[in-house]
Amino acid sequence: MPTRFRHAALIGKYQAQGIRPMLEGIAAFLSRQGLEVSLDRETALNTDWRDHGALSPAEIGAQCDIAVVVGGDGTMLGIARELAPYNLPLVGINQGRLGFITDVRASDWEEALGPIIQGDFEEDRRAMIEGDVWRDGEKIFEGLALNDVVVSRGATAGMVELRVDIGDEFVANMRADGLILSSATGSTAYSLSAGGPILHPSIGGWVLVPIASHTLSNRPIVLPDSQDVSITIVNGLDVSANFDMHRLASLLHGDQVRMRRSAVQVRFLHPKGWSYYATLRRKLRWYEGVV
Incomplete structure (x- = not known):
C-alpha cells in the first residue's frame, strides 16, 4: 500500500x-x-x-x-x-x-x-473559539483557543463582576472569581473542574461556567456555538483574559471580550477503532469499581 x-x-x-x-x-x-x-x-x-x-x-x-x-x-x-x-x-x-x-x-x-x-485511521475534527478584546472601540488583543477562554480575577484580588451577552441579548451580570467559555474539547479541562458538564466533541456547543459564583443560582449553561458571546468587565481588579495558554492581563472596567466560533478546525488522527467514550473511561477512571 x-x-x-x-x-x-x-x-x-x-x-x-x-x-x-x-x-x-x-x-x-x-x-x-x-x-x-x-x-x-x-x-x-x-x-x-x-x-x-x-x-x-x-x-x-x-x-x-x-x-x-x-x-x-x-x-x-x-x-x-x-x-x-x-x-x-x-x-x-x-x-x-x-x-x-x-x-x-x-x-x-x-x-x-x-x-x-x-x-488507516479515525479522523476527528474539533471546533475552536476565536476571540478578541476591545477597549474604547479599539481591538487590543486577539486569540484562538481550542479548550477555553477564561476571564478571571488576579491571584490576590477580590471577586469580579462580569456582564454576559449572547448574540444581541443581555443574559446576566455575574459576580464570581471568573467565567469560563469552553469548547466541547475543553469541557474535560478547567470547565470540568469548575463543575461544568462534559460535551461530546461532535456537539456544536459551548459551556459557560462561573468560577466560584457569589450567587448559587448562577449555574453552568450549554450554549449553541452559532451565537457570539461577549463578556464585559463591570467591576474588579487585576482581571485577565486567557485564551488557552495565551494571557492578556490587567483588563480595565468597560473592556469587552468577544468570542465566536472560528472558521478553522483542528484535525486529529487516531488509531482505527478509537472511541471518545473509551478515552473518558480510561482518563476519568470510570471503570473503577466494576467487577
Missing part, C-alpha cells in the same frame, strides 16, 4: 527530561516508512538536535502534510492553535499524566503510527 503522507513534522515537549531518544526513535521509524521528517524549530533548538531540518509553525503548515506531537495536552494545545489554519492533521503521543487529546500511549506509538501513516 502506498504511503499516504510524504512529509512529517515532529514536535516534542522539549522540557521533558529524556525526550530526545524517543523523538529520535519516531523520526527513524517515519524515515523508514519513506517520509521526509522535519523538526519543529523550538524542539530542535531546545534538544540541540540538528539531524533534520528545523521549521517554524508557518513553514510546517506550508511544507508538511502530517504532524506528530509528543507530550501532554498542553504541548498539543500550543501547536494546534498555530497549525489549525493550515488544515494539517495532528497525531498526539501522550507523555503527560492525563491526555484527552494526546491519546496514543507512549508505549504504543509504533503500533499506532504505522497504520495511520498508511491511511
Whole structure:
C-alpha cells in the first residue's frame, strides 16, 4: 500500500527530561516508512538536535502534510492553535499524566503510527473559539483557543463582576472569581473542574461556567456555538483574559471580550477503532469499581 503522507513534522515537549531518544526513535521509524521528517524549530533548538531540518509553525503548515506531537495536552494545545489554519492533521503521543487529546500511549506509538501513516485511521475534527478584546472601540488583543477562554480575577484580588451577552441579548451580570467559555474539547479541562458538564466533541456547543459564583443560582449553561458571546468587565481588579495558554492581563472596567466560533478546525488522527467514550473511561477512571 502506498504511503499516504510524504512529509512529517515532529514536535516534542522539549522540557521533558529524556525526550530526545524517543523523538529520535519516531523520526527513524517515519524515515523508514519513506517520509521526509522535519523538526519543529523550538524542539530542535531546545534538544540541540540538528539531524533534520528545523521549521517554524508557518513553514510546517506550508511544507508538511502530517504532524506528530509528543507530550501532554498542553504541548498539543500550543501547536494546534498555530497549525489549525493550515488544515494539517495532528497525531498526539501522550507523555503527560492525563491526555484527552494526546491519546496514543507512549508505549504504543509504533503500533499506532504505522497504520495511520498508511491511511488507516479515525479522523476527528474539533471546533475552536476565536476571540478578541476591545477597549474604547479599539481591538487590543486577539486569540484562538481550542479548550477555553477564561476571564478571571488576579491571584490576590477580590471577586469580579462580569456582564454576559449572547448574540444581541443581555443574559446576566455575574459576580464570581471568573467565567469560563469552553469548547466541547475543553469541557474535560478547567470547565470540568469548575463543575461544568462534559460535551461530546461532535456537539456544536459551548459551556459557560462561573468560577466560584457569589450567587448559587448562577449555574453552568450549554450554549449553541452559532451565537457570539461577549463578556464585559463591570467591576474588579487585576482581571485577565486567557485564551488557552495565551494571557492578556490587567483588563480595565468597560473592556469587552468577544468570542465566536472560528472558521478553522483542528484535525486529529487516531488509531482505527478509537472511541471518545473509551478515552473518558480510561482518563476519568470510570471503570473503577466494576467487577
